[in-house]
Each structure stands twice: as structure tokens, then as C-alpha cells.
Amino acid sequence: SLGEKLQQTFKKLKGHGKVSEKDIKEAMREIKMALLEADVNFKVVKSFENAVKEKALGSEVMESLTPGQQIIKIVRDELTALMGGENSKLTVSPKPPTVIMMVGLQGAGKTTTTGKLATYLKKQGKKPLLVACDVYRPAAVKQLEVVAGQCGAGFFSKPGSNKPVEIAKEAVKKCDLSIYDTVIIDTAGRLHIDEELMGELVAIKEAVEPDEILLVVDAMTGQDAVNVAESFNNQLDITGVVLAKMDSDTRGGAALSVRAVTGKPIKFAASGEKMDDLEQFYPDRMASRILG
Amino acid sequence: FVAFNNIGEDLYEELEEALIFADLGAETAIALTNELRENVKTKRISEPEEAKKELYNIISEALSGDCSLNLSGKPAVIMVIGVNGVGKTTSIGKMTALLQSKGKKVILAAADTFRAAAIDQLAIWADRNNVTMIRHEEGSDPAAVVFDACAAAKSRNADVLICDTAGRLHNKKNLMQELEKIYRVIKRELPESSLEVLLALDATTGQNAVNQAEMFKETADITGIVLTKLDGTAKGGIVINIKKKLNIPVKFIGVGEGIEDLQEFDPEAFAKALLE
Ligand SMILES: Nc1nc2c(ncn2[C@@H]2O[C@H](COP(=O)(O)OP(=O)(O)OP(=O)(O)O)[C@@H](O)[C@H]2O)c(=O)[nH]1
Ligand SMILES: Nc1nc2c(ncn2[C@@H]2O[C@H](COP(=O)(O)OP(=O)(O)OP(=O)(O)O)[C@@H](O)[C@H]2O)c(=O)[nH]1
Ligand SMILES: [Mg+2]
Numbered sequence: 001s002l003g004e005k006l007q008q009t010f011k012k013l014k015g016h017g018k019v020s021e022k023d024i025k026e027a028m029r030e031i032k033m034a035l036l037e038a039d040v041n042f043k044v045v046k047s048f049e050n051a052v053k054e055k056a057l058g059s060e061v062m063e064s065l066t067p068g069q070q071i072i073k074i075v076r077d078e079l080t081a082l083m084g085g086e087n088s089k090l091t092v093s094p095k096p097p098t099v100i101m102m103v104g105l106q107g108a109g110k111t112t113t114t115g116k117l118a119t120y121l122k123k124q125g126k127k128p129l130l131v132a133c134d135v136y137r138p139a140a141v142k143q144l145e146v147v148a149g150q151c152g153a154g155f156f157s158k159p160g161s162n163k164p165v166e167i168a169k170e171a172v173k174k175c176d177l178s179i180y181d182t183v184i185i186d187t188a189g190r191l192h193i194d195e196e197l198m199g200e201l202v203a204i205k206e207a208v209e210p211d212e213i214l215l216v217v218d219a220m221t222g223q224d225a226v227n228v229a230e231s232f233n234n235q236l237d238i239t240g241v242v243l244a245k246m247d248s249d250t251r252g253g254a255a256l257s258v259r260a261v262t263g264k265p266i267k268f269a270a271s272g273e274k275m276d277d278l279e280q281f282y283p284d285r286m287a288s289r290i291l292g
Numbered sequence: 293f294v295a296f297n298n299i300g301e302d303l304y305e306e307l308e309e310a311l312i313f314a315d316l317g318a319e320t321a322i323a324l325t326n327e328l329r330e331n332v333k334t335k336r337i338s339e340p341e342e343a344k345k346e347l348y349n350i351i352s353e354a355l356s357g358d359c360s361l362n363l364s365g366k367p368a369v370i371m372v373i374g375v376n377g378v379g380k381t382t383s384i385g386k387m388t389a390l391l392q393s394k395g396k397k398v399i400l401a402a403a404d405t406f407r408a409a410a411i412d413q414l415a416i417w418a419d420r421n422n423v424t425m426i427r428h429e430e431g432s433d434p435a436a437v438v439f440d441a442c443a444a445a446k447s448r449n450a451d452v453l454i455c456d457t458a459g460r461l462h463n464k465k466n467l468m469q470e471l472e473k474i475y476r477v478i479k480r481e482l483p484e485s486s487l488e489v490l491l492a493l494d495a496t497t498g499q500n501a502v503n504q505a506e507m508f509k510e511t512a513d514i515t516g517i518v519l520t521k522l523d524g525t526a527k528g529g530i531v532i533n534i535k536k537k538l539n540i541p542v543k544f545i546g547v548g549e550g551i552e553d554l555q556e557f558d559p560e561a562f563a564k565a566l567l568e
């Protein structure tokens with residue numbers, strides 16, 4: 001773990017007292033390698049390093065009896081601050097229905113997360129309707145129908161239609177407010193570089209004016225997380241992120257990458273395939289996980 | 293790449309960074325860059341462009357080997373495994389079309405009986421290719437589906453049986469045991485058959501792909517990798533670590549969601565695309 005490595009780095013100089021700038025450099029290198037191994041994006045690591053270095057050269061480290069511990073604390077606090085902070089609650093529309101749009105790459109976990117979100121909302125007394133706007137992937141509509149059944153949510157689809165924008169518009173316009181108060185729109189997975197399909201998401205956004213646009217990101221994603229998050233955020237101005245597949249043994253550095261480049265909160269962590277496998281996101285726990 | 297006029301630290305740093313961005317991981321990136329330094333010295337390379345070409349060679353060398361499918365049995369069996377959402381079912385749909393174009397009679401086994409509408413999804417790919425698919429009810433025992441599919445492959449004189457499986461995280465013991473059971477059923481029911489076990493890996497995956505490969509290899513002896521979603525901006529460089537560590541070759545790459553978007557692996561083309 002990083003903690004052990006840093007203790008090693010500083011143990012070497014126990015004999016001759018003061019921590020030098022060279023020791024700090026060595027410690028920074030260990031931190032950089034640990035973050036890269038955890039899949040934090042290279043650019044993000046560089047800017048993080050600079051932020052930490054300034055603090056590490058401060059007095060509380062240089063004169064400390066346990067400089068390794070001090071540096072770890074600075075790194076952990078800096079990570080937690082970067083990933084945490086602001087409100088990660090879901091917005092509720094003052095005028096029902098609240099509209100939530102799920103977006104992301106292929107296979108990230110959007111459809112499954114739609115069901116988990118519906119389950120979470122039902123526990124809060126909400127009445128969700130799930131809308132099938134993935135008209136491309138084989139059996140995608142059927143999958144969402146099954147998911148709606150599993151979580152006891154409403155289901156809206158337009159069999160035979162291949163126009164996601166129309167489907168979304170109709171679902172929101174015709175939503176029976178005596179039965180539902182929240183509409184969750186499941187969209188097809190798409191590449192962030194696919195102009196046509198990204199344009200479709202922009203058109204859905206304009207048509208239904210969602211209160212939330214949640215980008216679902218697979219926690220096992222590597223360096224590319226930055227490219228994906230930047231594109232989706234630049235084109236849609238997302239409101240938050242769901243980190244899926246957190247039940248894997250990934251260290252999950254994509255969390256830091258996505259947060260660093262979008263500035264948007266990570267609102268949930270999904271950790272399983274069942275409908276109740278959705279949890280709040282805890283920045284401090286994530287910081288420890290990334291550091292390994 | 294910026295125009296470098298000589299080979300110096302700046303060039304090596306830039307190349308190392310490109311390798312890290314390609315998901316090789318810091319350690320492997322540093323190791324390959326050091327190998328390049330050595331080769332630049334021994335081969336007396338002086339032009340930056342030549343140094344870059346040398347890095348291509350190092351990478352494609354690391355990935356070279358037999359990338360062909362072993363279809364020697366009758367029927368030959370292919371099992372596709374991997375974590376959730378990486379592209380197993382879609383890759384099977386594409387592979388079926390590829391094998392049919394080579395004159396093979398293919399039969400499918402819908403052994404993902406867990407995920408919502410997983411059977412329906414594979415059934416659509418079976419229809420697209422006009423092939424038989426063996427299926428049971430959702431929630432039934434996947435090993436029973438495979439047992440029946442092995443019998444059907446023999447009785448219907450199929451050339452190739454391809455088994456879909458449910459996505460599963462490699463760190464879930466019970467799910468890996470289920471996979472092992474499926475593997476054993478194939479070995480038992482078709483002892484004369486060749487068995488290709490293909491691990492589907494999503495090219496956007498970071499260092500965790502090494503854990504995936506290690507754990508899946510322990511459960512069902514992997515013979516090759518299908519690296520999917522190379523049509524995005526991810527480079528999939530982690531397969532270099534996997535090849536070096538576990539000697540598992542990449543056999544196919546996925547470059548889209550259409551039926552023809554599966555290609556046989558070409559190490560040189562991959563190495564070039566990696567550094568673009
Ligand atoms: N272990 C685990 N699996 C998950 C999680 N979230 C989703 N999955 C699985 O990941 C796979 C893909 O999930 P989907 O919900 O189909 O993903 P999607 O983003 O809708 O996929 P496309 O519509 O094809 O782009 C399925 O096998 C899900 O069961 C999670 O938090 N943990
Ligand atoms: N862009 C792109 N998308 C792909 C590729 N291969 C698969 N996909 C998409 O990735 C998503 C997941 O693919 P699936 O075939 O359902 O993946 P899976 O591994 O069977 O998923 P589970 O069974 O849920 O574990 C789908 O939306 C596919 O269309 C590829 O090469 N490129
Ligand atoms: Mg989906």
C-alpha cells in the first residue's frame with residue numbers, strides 16, 4: 001500500500017533528522033505511481049501532485065516526527081476534498097414530474113442503474129415511471145420492462161418506434177400525475193465521439209428539459225474516463241455521475257478523474273446487479289480505496 | 293507527435309506518457325521506454341521517427357504469437373466469458389456471422405440465464421444469423437443449458453458450438469464456481485472437442501483487466517482475448533501487460549455494434565493505433 005511505501009521512504013532518513021526536499025520528491029513519486037496504478041488519469045495526477053507538493057513542503061511535514069504519516073494525511077484529505085464537498089442529492093422538480101435522464105457508454109450499467117434508482121426513489125415515497133428510449137440494442141426495451149417489473153415501477157415504451165426523442169417527449173407529456181411523479185429515461189449506450197448519437201441526447205434534453213442528467217461510469221474504466229466525462233459534460237452539462245460496478249476490486253481512480261474534469265458530484269455508487277445495490281457515495285472511503 | 297529533431301529525454305518522456313494514456317500502466321510504460329532506449333543504442337537509431345517505429349516493433353513483438361482460433365474438434369466449442377457489460381453477447385453475434393462466412397455451421401447456447409432479457413438479446417443475434425440457439429427459462433441452471441447444447445451440437449452435426457455466459461465480476465467466488473461448472477460440463481460432454489475460452493475485455497478498462505484475466509484464467513483456462521469497443525478513444529493497452537504476464541493472446545477486436553464489426557487481431561495495426 002502507499003502508506004507502507006511512504007513509511008519506507010522516510011524511514012531511510014530517520015538517522016539524520018530533517019526531511020529534505022529530495023525526500024519530498026521521492027515521496028511525490030510514490031504517490032504519483034500509486035494514483036496511476038489506481039487508474040487516475042495522467043493529467044489529473046499531475047495537477048494533484050502540484051497541489052499536494054506545496055502542502056508537503058510546509059512546516060508540519062518538514063519538522064514532523066512521522067513525515068510519512070503527515071504526507072498520507074495531506075494526500076487523503078486532498079483526495080476527499082476533491083471528490084466530495086457539495087450536494088449530491090437528487091433534484092426534485094417543483095412542478096411534477098421530476099425528469100431524470102440516464103446517459104453513458106455502452107455497457108456502463110445505465111439500464112440496471114435505472115431500476116436501482118427507481119427502487120431508491122420508491123423508498124422515499126416517490127412513484128417512478130421508466131421510459132425505454134434505447135431503440136437500438138437488441139432486447140434493450142425488453143430488459144428495461146423486466147427491470148421495471150422487478151422494482152415495481154411503471155413502464156413506458158413505444159414498440160415499433162425508432163425515434164427516442166418522440167418517445168421521451170410523449171412519455172413526459174402524457175405522464176399520468178395521479179400515478180407517477182418521476183420519469184426516468186433510459187437511453188442507448190453510445191460513444192462520446194459519435195456526433196449523431198450525442199446529438200440525439202442533446203435533442204432529448206431539449207425536448208424534455210430533465211432535472212437531472214446522470215452519467216453512468218463503469219468504476220473499472222482507465223485513462224479514458226476523462227475523455228468520456230469531458231465530452232458528455234461539454235455536450236449535455238450533466239448534473240451528476242453514478243459510479244457503477246463498485247463491487248469489483250478496482251481501485252476506482254476513474255472517480256477522481258471524472259470529478260476533476262467535470263466538477264460535477266458523484267451522486268451514487270452502484271455495487272451489484274440487484275435492484276437495491278445502490279448506495280450514497282462517500283468521498284473519504286473512495287480516497288482510501290484509491291490509495292490502496 | 294510534436295516534431296522532435298533529436299532523440300532525447302523529451303522524446304522518451306512523451307512516448308512514456310502516450311503509453312500511460314493507452315492504459316499500459318506506469319510500470320509497463322517505463323519498462324517499454326527503457327527497452328526502447330536500449331534498442332536505440334544498440335541499433336544506432338538517430339531519427340525520432342525511427343525511434344517511434346522501433347517502439348511499434350517492441351509492442352507488436354510483445355503481442356505477436358498464434359492469434360488463430362482452434363476449431364479442430366467436431367464440434368469445436370467456443371465459450372465467451374468476462375465481467376458485466378464488456379460485449380460478450382454482441383461479440384458472439386458477430387463471431388457467428390464471421391464463422392458462417394467461412395462455411396461453418398454454428399449453434400448457440402444461451403447460458404446467461406440470469407440477466408434480464410439476456411436470452412432475448414442472444415435470440416435476436418441467432419435470428420440475424422439464422423442459426424439454432426439452445427435456451428431454457430430465465431433463472432434456470434446455466435450448466436444444464438450447456439449440457440443440452442453439447443448434445444444438440446453433436447446430434448445436429450454442427451461445426452461450432454458457441455456458449456454465451458452471464459457477466460460476472462471475477463472477485464465473486466460463487467459466480468466463478470458456476471463458471472467452472474460450465475467449463476467442466478463442456479469438457480465432460482465433448483471430450484474430443486477443441487475448446488476455445490475467450491475472455492471479452494472492454495478496451496476502456498484500466499489496470500483491473502489484469503485481475504480479471506488472472507482470475508478467469510484460474511477458473512476456465514483462457515485461450516484468447518476479444519478486446520471490444522476499440523472504436524472509442526480508449527486504446528486497450530492493458531492487453532500488453534496481460535500478454536507479458538499470462539501469455540494470453542488477443543484473437544479478435546470489436547470495433548462497433550454491427551454484425552461485421554469484429555476483426556481478427558493484427559498486432560502491428562494495434563501498435564500503430566496505440567501511439568496515435
Ligand atoms: N456487478 C455489477 N454489475 C452491474 C452493476 N451495474 C450494472 N451491472 C451489470 O452490467 C451489465 C450491463 O448493465 P446494463 O444495465 O445492461 O448496462 P447499459 O449501460 O444499460 O448497457 P447498454 O444499454 O448496452 O449500453 C449487466 O450485466 C448488469 O447486470 C453493478 O453495480 N455491479
Ligand atoms: N461501440 C461498441 N459497442 C460495443 C462493442 N461490443 C459490444 N458493444 C456494446 O456494448 C454493450 C454491451 O454489450 P453486450 O454484448 O450486451 O455485453 P455482455 O458482455 O454480453 O453484457 P452482460 O451479458 O450484461 O454481461 C452493448 O450496448 C453493445 O452494443 C464494440 O466493439 N463497440
Ligand atoms: Mg441499457
Ligand SMILES: [Mg+2]
Nearest residue numbers: 380381404410
Ligand atoms: Mg450478455
